[in-house]
Amino acid sequence: MFGSDDITWCVSKCSATxxxxxxxxxxxxxxxxxxxxxxxxxxxxxxxxxxxTQERGWVGHLICGMSCLFxxxxxxxxxxxxxxxxxxxxxxxxxxxxELNIKQGQMxxxxxxxxxxxxxxxxxxxxxxxxxxxxxxxIESNWCICGETWEEVEKKYGKFVDxxxxxxxxxVVDEVKQKIKxxxxxxxxxxxxxxxxx
Numbered sequence: 001m002f003g004s005d006d007i008t009w010c011v012s013k014c015s016a017t018x019x020x021x022x023x024x025x026x027x028x029x030x031x032x033x034x035x036x037x038x039x040x041x042x043x044x045x046x047x048x049x050x051x052x053t054q055e056r057g058w059v060g061h062l063i064c065g066m067s068c069l070f071x072x073x074x075x076x077x078x079x080x081x082x083x084x085x086x087x088x089x090x091x092x093x094x095x096x097x098x099e100l101n102i103k104q105g106q107m108x109x110x111x112x113x114x115x116x117x118x119x120x121x122x123x124x125x126x127x128x129x130x131x132x133x134x135x136x137x138x139i140e141s142n143w144c145i146c147g148e149t150w151e152e153v154e155k156k157y158g159k160f161v162d163x164x165x166x167x168x169x170x171x172v173v174d175e176v177k178q179k180i181k182x183x184x185x186x187x188x189x190x191x192x193x194x195x196x197x198x
Contacts, residue, residue, distance in 0.1 A: 060086025082123035084131040087169040089116025116145040
């Protein structure tokens with residue numbers, strides 16, 4: 001290999017013609033090229049990285065998330081970059097609190113006027129790829145179901161609040177699938193290390 005990891009054209013006599021660094025796979029051999037020159041083009045070797053999703057059976061975030069009736073935890077992966085999309089909501093009160101006019105089983109908020117929320121985090125890159133809640137990823141899609149009261153939420157969604165939360169989760173997953181690929185390509189073309197497999 002000639003030069004650093006940022007060189008896309010290998011000048012060794014390697015016979016691995018299926019390698020994207022092999023000279024036979026380079027369209028522009030006038031000189032040594034940086035990956036950055038091919039960013040956002042069909043020649044970028046990283047643009048072919050596959051994005052996959054995996055549904056997991058445990059809560060992704062929120063300290064009282066295990067008590068929520070609605071929980072989704074989706075791992076989105078692009079090569080060595082892993083993000084978690086987590087949605088929680090539908091939290092029934094475990095006890096009655098008469099002084100606050102709360103009855104056992106009554107729906108409670110999980111944040112200020114929030115009854116359901118979807119958040120995105122980088123992975124901890126541990127055995128379970130749990131969410132690193134200290135590294136939240138910003139999203140543009142709607143990420144919460146809000147209302148001053150549960151009655152207000154039920155009036156808007158009727159008996160389909162969980163369906164609305166599920167649709168919200170899916171839209172965020174779609175957004176994250178685009179963003180994670182961009183993040184992976186940016187990391188590779190700029191030399192930024194992400195994940196644990198670099």
